[in-house]
Amino acid sequence: MAEKRKDSKGRVLKEGEFQRKNGKYEYKYTQNGERKTVYSWRLLATDKNPEGKKYDLSLREKEKEISRDLDDGINTTLAHQINLNEMFEMYLRSxxxxxxxTKAKYRQLWKLHVAESPLGLMAPGKMKKANIQHFYAGLSDEGLSDTTIRMYHNNLIQPTLVYAVDNDLLRKNPAKGCLDGYTDCKKRNALTREEQRIFLDFVKNSKYYNVYLPMLQIMIGTACRIGEISGLTWEDVDMKKREIHINHQLVYEKVDGKATLYIDTPKSESGNRTIGMTSQVRNAFLEQKALCIRLGRRSVVEVDGYKDFIFLNNWNRPYTTTGFNAVLGRIVTHYNKEEQKKAEKEKRKPLLLPHISNHILRHTGCTRMAEAGMDIKVLQTIMGHSDPAITLKVYDHVDNERMKNEVLKVEYVV
Incomplete structure (x- = not known):
C-alpha cells in the first residue's frame, strides 16, 4: 500500500493536494474536462500566514468553494478569463x-467612466465588494453626483453581474449591497396634500402658467414618468373606455454625440401597461385638447413613426424632461417670491413650496394612490415598477396627516 503524502508539518494531504519545496500548497482538479490548479501558502484556515506573503484563503477553504461550485454547476472559468467590459457586452447582447x-446610450455611459478603469479591466471572478465600492468612491471624487453613481450601479454594473450569476458564471453578485448606507443621495419626497393644493391652485389662477394645469393634473393623476407623458399621442388615449395605453416613452438626449429626440421602450417590460382614468384625468385630457385648439397648437413633428403628440410647447413640439423641469422650477420660484411678499405684508410665516421636479410629481401621484388604500399590486402595475420593493417604499413613507387618518380607521377596535 502506497504511503500517504504529507506536508512539511506531517499532515496527511488529500487527493489532488500537493506541497511545493518552497512550502506553497496547490490543489489540482478537473472542471468541464479542463485541468485547473489553485494555490495557497496555508493548508488550513488556522495556519499562520507566512511573513511577507499576501494573505489569502487557505487551500482547504478554496477546495470547499470549488466543491460547492462543482456540485451546483457553477462554472467560474469564463468569469476568471474575461474582464467586466466583456461581461457587459455579453449582458447587452442578451x-x-x-x-x-438604449444599448448605444448604455455603451456610451460605460465607455465614459468604466471601460478604462481598473474595475472595467478586472475579471468578474476575482471581483470583491470592496473593488466596486472603491470604484464608486472614485466616481464621487471625480465630481459625479450621487444620483449618477446610483444610475451606474442600478442600470449598468449591477445587472451585468446579475447576468453572470443567473448564467452560473458567478456564485454571488459582488455588487449586491454596495450602495447600502449610501445616504448622500437627495431623497425625493412627495408633495404633501397641502403643498399639492397650493401648487395646483397657483398654476390654475396664474395667467402665465395656467396652460400647464391639464398636463400637471394628468401627471399626478396617472403617476406616469415624464417620458411616458411627453410621448403620449391621441392614439394612445381611449376616451370612451377611459384607458391610457403606455407602450413607449419619448427621450431627448445625446446619441453618438448629437442631441436627438427618439422613441424608446418603457424602462422595463412591466412598463407596458394600460391605466384607467379618473374623471379628473379624463376632464384634464378634454381641457388639454380644447387648450391646443384655443392656442392654435398643432403637433408638427413625427418621431420614429409617432405623431399627433398631446402635450406641446410654444414651438408645437413635445416637452423634454429638462424642458419641463425648467417650467416647474419657474413656477415654484414665481410662487415663492409672491408668497414671501404677501407673508411679509401680512406679518406671518410664508407657506413656501419645495423644489418640484417631474419625478416628484410622479412620486406624489403614487403617494396619493397609496394613501387612498389602493391595493399594492394594482399600484405596482399602474407605476410600471418591475420590482414590488420599489412600490413598497411608498407605503413605508408616513407623514403626520397620513398617520392620523390611518389611526382613525381603528378608533372603535377596542
Missing part, C-alpha cells in the same frame, strides 16, 4: 428587448 438606441 437583452433582446432593449432598443438599439
Amino acid at each position: 437583452k433582446k428587448k432593449l432598443s438599439s438606441k
Whole structure:
C-alpha cells in the first residue's frame, strides 16, 4: 500500500493536494474536462500566514468553494478569463428587448467612466465588494453626483453581474449591497396634500402658467414618468373606455454625440401597461385638447413613426424632461417670491413650496394612490415598477396627516 503524502508539518494531504519545496500548497482538479490548479501558502484556515506573503484563503477553504461550485454547476472559468467590459457586452447582447438606441446610450455611459478603469479591466471572478465600492468612491471624487453613481450601479454594473450569476458564471453578485448606507443621495419626497393644493391652485389662477394645469393634473393623476407623458399621442388615449395605453416613452438626449429626440421602450417590460382614468384625468385630457385648439397648437413633428403628440410647447413640439423641469422650477420660484411678499405684508410665516421636479410629481401621484388604500399590486402595475420593493417604499413613507387618518380607521377596535 502506497504511503500517504504529507506536508512539511506531517499532515496527511488529500487527493489532488500537493506541497511545493518552497512550502506553497496547490490543489489540482478537473472542471468541464479542463485541468485547473489553485494555490495557497496555508493548508488550513488556522495556519499562520507566512511573513511577507499576501494573505489569502487557505487551500482547504478554496477546495470547499470549488466543491460547492462543482456540485451546483457553477462554472467560474469564463468569469476568471474575461474582464467586466466583456461581461457587459455579453449582458447587452442578451437583452433582446432593449432598443438599439438604449444599448448605444448604455455603451456610451460605460465607455465614459468604466471601460478604462481598473474595475472595467478586472475579471468578474476575482471581483470583491470592496473593488466596486472603491470604484464608486472614485466616481464621487471625480465630481459625479450621487444620483449618477446610483444610475451606474442600478442600470449598468449591477445587472451585468446579475447576468453572470443567473448564467452560473458567478456564485454571488459582488455588487449586491454596495450602495447600502449610501445616504448622500437627495431623497425625493412627495408633495404633501397641502403643498399639492397650493401648487395646483397657483398654476390654475396664474395667467402665465395656467396652460400647464391639464398636463400637471394628468401627471399626478396617472403617476406616469415624464417620458411616458411627453410621448403620449391621441392614439394612445381611449376616451370612451377611459384607458391610457403606455407602450413607449419619448427621450431627448445625446446619441453618438448629437442631441436627438427618439422613441424608446418603457424602462422595463412591466412598463407596458394600460391605466384607467379618473374623471379628473379624463376632464384634464378634454381641457388639454380644447387648450391646443384655443392656442392654435398643432403637433408638427413625427418621431420614429409617432405623431399627433398631446402635450406641446410654444414651438408645437413635445416637452423634454429638462424642458419641463425648467417650467416647474419657474413656477415654484414665481410662487415663492409672491408668497414671501404677501407673508411679509401680512406679518406671518410664508407657506413656501419645495423644489418640484417631474419625478416628484410622479412620486406624489403614487403617494396619493397609496394613501387612498389602493391595493399594492394594482399600484405596482399602474407605476410600471418591475420590482414590488420599489412600490413598497411608498407605503413605508408616513407623514403626520397620513398617520392620523390611518389611526382613525381603528378608533372603535377596542
